[in-house]
Amino acid sequence: MNAIDNLLLNILILTVPILLYHILIIEHPRPYHPRWNKLLIILLCSLTEIFCVSHPVLISTEYVFDLRIIPVLAAFLYSGITSGFIVSAIMITYRLISGHPDFLWMATLLILLIPFTILFMSISNWKLRTPKVMFPSLLAFVSALTYFCIQFTHHILHNKSVDSLFFIYGLLSCIIHTFIMWVLTCLIEKLKENVAIRRELHRTEKLAVLSELAASVAHEIRNPMTVARGFMQVLNQAQVSESKKQIYTAMVIEEIDRAQSIINDYLSFAKPQAETLESIDISSLIQKLMNLISPYASLRDVQIKVQFEPGLWIHGHLEKMIQCLVNITKNGIEAMPKGGTLQLRGYRQNGRVILEIHDDGVGMTHEQIDQLGTPFYSTKHKGTGLGMMVSYRIIKNLSGEISVTSQLNKGTCFKISLPAVVIRS
Numbered sequence: 001m002n003a004i005d006n007l008l009l010n011i012l013i014l015t016v017p018i019l020l021y022h023i024l025i026i027e028h029p030r031p032y033h034p035r036w037n038k039l040l041i042i043l044l045c046s047l048t049e050i051f052c053v054s055h056p057v058l059i060s061t062e063y064v065f066d067l068r069i070i071p072v073l074a075a076f077l078y079s080g081i082t083s084g085f086i087v088s089a090i091m092i093t094y095r096l097i098s099g100h101p102d103f104l105w106m107a108t109l110l111i112l113l114i115p116f117t118i119l120f121m122s123i124s125n126w127k128l129r130t131p132k133v134m135f136p137s138l139l140a141f142v143s144a145l146t147y148f149c150i151q152f153t154h155h156i157l158h159n160k161s162v163d164s165l166f167f168i169y170g171l172l173s174c175i176i177h178t179f180i181m182w183v184l185t186c187l188i189e190k191l192k193e194n195v196a197i198r199r200e201l202h203r204t205e206k207l208a209v210l211s212e213l214a215a216s217v218a219h220e221i222r223n224p225m226t227v228a229r230g231f232m233q234v235l236n237q238a239q240v241s242e243s244k245k246q247i248y249t250a251m252v253i254e255e256i257d258r259a260q261s262i263i264n265d266y267l268s269f270a271k272p273q274a275e276t277l278e279s280i281d282i283s284s285l286i287q288k289l290m291n292l293i294s295p296y297a298s299l300r301d302v303q304i305k306v307q308f309e310p311g312l313w314i315h316g317h318l319e320k321m322i323q324c325l326v327n328i329t330k331n332g333i334e335a336m337p338k339g340g341t342l343q344l345r346g347y348r349q350n351g352r353v354i355l356e357i358h359d360d361g362v363g364m365t366h367e368q369i370d371q372l373g374t375p376f377y378s379t380k381h382k383g384t385g386l387g388m389m390v391s392y393r394i395i396k397n398l399s400g401e402i403s404v405t406s407q408l409n410k411g412t413c414f415k416i417s418l419p420a421v422v423i424r425s
């Protein structure tokens with residue numbers, strides 16, 4: 001019974017670092033420097049390893065089997081050779097300091113396990129193979145078996161007694177190592193897969209929005225082109241006075257600049273960008289948003305009114321913030337099939353920047369509001385149901401909040417609250 005208790009406790013302690021790493025590093029909105037990632041893995045693996053050594057699973061008067069190989073292997077496989085070496089070194093130092101030098105274990109580790117693991121990693125290319133979980137489990141099995149064989153040889157050479165319990169424990173140790181490594185790698189791979197799926201969903205959603213905006217952007221660019229063409233035709237006539245020519249040329253340039261800025265903003269939104277955090281000026285953010293969304297609005301007879309306090313700054317990813325606001329404003333426009341007004345307001349309140357997006361469209365019931373942000377929830381014929389999910393996530397990652405108030409057939413108001421950044425000039 002004691003052995004099972006210890007085994008379960010060991011499994012728990014081996015699982016916790018994986019979840020912690022996932023929460024602290026992978027789920028964290030701001031990517032850390034790879035050096036910090038490595039350091040955290042080393043720290044977690046070392047702590048787990050020390051725990052495994054001090055809580056062995058199978059104990060008898062003559063021999064002890066614990067799970068210390070697993071954190072060492074995890075450090076090698078998931079953080080590289082240096083991390084693996086450091087974790088091994090920490091283990092050896094810990095045992096030396098605590099007065100249990102474990103020379104047999106050190107010899108096994110240094111002469112057999114580390115070289116074998118490195119060789120395995122360099123020739124197997126295991127990360128690119130499927131099923132990925134098979135290779136680490138196999139490695140754990142081989143490592144446990146090697147340690148058992150060395151212990152066996154040691155017992156024989158020193159004329160110590162070897163009973164059947166020794167073999168049973170050895171066999172159990174190999175099975176437990178393989179099984180636990182299999183469970184842990186499954187968990188790691190599943191968590192990684194989830195993150196990859198979420199990234200893919202974000203990308204798909206963005207592509208869907210981009211393709212929907214493309215038609216209206218193209219339409220919007222046609223207008224300045226037509227105006228510019230008209231002026232050029234007028235300019236071509238001989239009787240136009242010099243002063244009029246100047247005015248017309250300025251107008252042509254202005255129209256072409258406008259078209260250019262719409263194209264630029266569309267392209268920069270379409271292009272994937274580095275996820276760097278920066279201080280964002282809300283007024284320039286709104287300018288870019290307007291370039292993207294106003295063609296879509298004018299095509300649907302929606303007027304956009306903008307009212308922003310000056311000097312509002314937030315900290316975030318520009319591209320993602322635009323993506324979030326495009327999703328919400330686009331929904332607002334789509335909620336007004338007969339046209340209407342979309343109001344964008346921005347102000348400061350209690351050290352936070354508040355952005356309000358207000359439409360007078362179809363509105364939502366309480367149940368519908370509760371569903372917002374759930375993947376694939378859509379009431380539209382061709383909706384993806386991903387826009388709100390992505391927007392909620394972007395705002396949450398910036399320590400912000402979104403609240404929604406809505407009344408059926410009256411309209412909806414999305415209120416985004418983000419920490420304000422004070423810019424000192």
Ligand code: ADP
Binds near residue numbers: 331372373377378384
């Ligand atoms: P999609 O726009 O593809 O349907 P979203 O995630 O962007 O997906 O929106 C999910 C659903 O939320 C919409 O289908 C719609 O029913 C509802 N919704 C979102 N914004 C509004 C709004 N401003 N007014 C009314 N309903 C809205």
Ligand code: MG
Binds near residue numbers: 327330387388
């Ligand atoms: Mg949408």
